[in-house]
Structure formats: C-alpha cells, structure tokens
Amino acid sequence: MNKGLLIVVSGASGTGKGTVCDALLKKIPTLAYSISATTRAPRPGEKEGENYYFLSREAFSEMIAQGGFLEYAEVFGNYYGTPLGKIEERRKVGQDVLLEIDVQGALKVMERIPDGVFIFLLPPSLAELERRIRGRGTETEETIAKRLGKAKTEIAVGKKYRYAVVNDQVEQAVNKIEAILTAEHCRADQNSDIFEELGR
Secondary structure (H helix, E strand, O other), rough: OOOOOOEEEOOOOOHHOOOOHHHHHHHOOOEEOEEEOOOOOOOOOOOOOOOOEEHHHHHHHHHHOOEEEEEEEOOOOOEEEEEOOOOHHHHHHOOOOOOOOHHHHHHHHHHHHOOEEEEEEEEEOOOHHHHHHHHHOOOOOOHHHHHHHHHHHHHHHHOOOOOEOOOOOOHHHHHHHHHHHHHHHOOOHOOOOHHHHHHO
C-alpha cells in the first residue's frame, strides 16, 4: 500500500483557507483533517475538537515540552501548533491528510516532511484581502493593519511552495486543488506497488 499524501494548505490571513479546506473536505470525504491546537479564544461558531483544540497556555507549553507537536508558532500573541497525533499513522495506511496552517508553520513542516504537497492560497488582490479581514468583524484597526502588513511578507514566502492557487471563487479553487491531488497520486513514486506487481 502506498503512503498517503500530507497536503499542506496555507496563505496569508484572510485568504479563505478555512472556507476552501471545508469545501475540499466535503468534496473528498476520504480526506482526513489534521486539527490544530491554539491558545486563542474560539470565534463564533467554532467547536472544540472540530475546528481547533482550544488549549490554555499552560497545557500548550506542556505539549511542547513532551514533543507533542509537528510544528508550533506564536502568531499575533497566540500559539498555534500541529499535534503529531495520527498524521503519520493515517498516511501509513494510505489515507491523505489535510493540514491547514499559517506560513510560519508550513515552513517548519517543509523541513520535517519534505514529501508533503505544499499549496499556497493567494487572494485575488490586497484590496479584497482587506475586505475579507474587515468582514470578520472580530479584528481591531491595529490588528487589521498588522495582518495586512504581514500578508505582503507571507505572500512573498509563497514562492517557496510547490503550488499556488488564487482563491477568487471557492469552487474553482477547490477544483484546482483536487486536480493537484490527482496529479500527485499519478506520480511514478506514488505507484510503486503497481510497478512491483507488473514487474513480477
């Protein structure tokens, strides 16, 4: 059995990572979602163990000490991390795992899991990015200014990813990611079992 893919989707804050990943999971029900942990407070409608594991700073620090994260980072005063959990376990049995994280975390995952499928989500424009961030209604003017400033830096880092997808229309972005995954599964090194079978 061939190893499942680790699909890493990230991008600047406000690019619609969550919306695109939710739509992708609905379209590909066999895809496993890696739930991240965070010390930030839940946003309206977010659920524990479904959107994030919401941890206290003390609990998060304890997990760091125990080596319980694939990666972790501090972003805008809050910690975010990827629990090692069942990522590799799922991949070993051939299941694809979707990981939605920020740019800082994705760069760390690139170092530890270089065979991951790294997809950078881009906004159609900076003006649209600002509109989306303001549309949340949860950010102060100071935070909005910080996010927009950081977005330009993060977008420049996006060139290090294997793939870039503009999120103009969610459905189109999901279709492009699905096409990327189809291509990745068609790679020769992803089909070693078939080559072995035909070579007998």
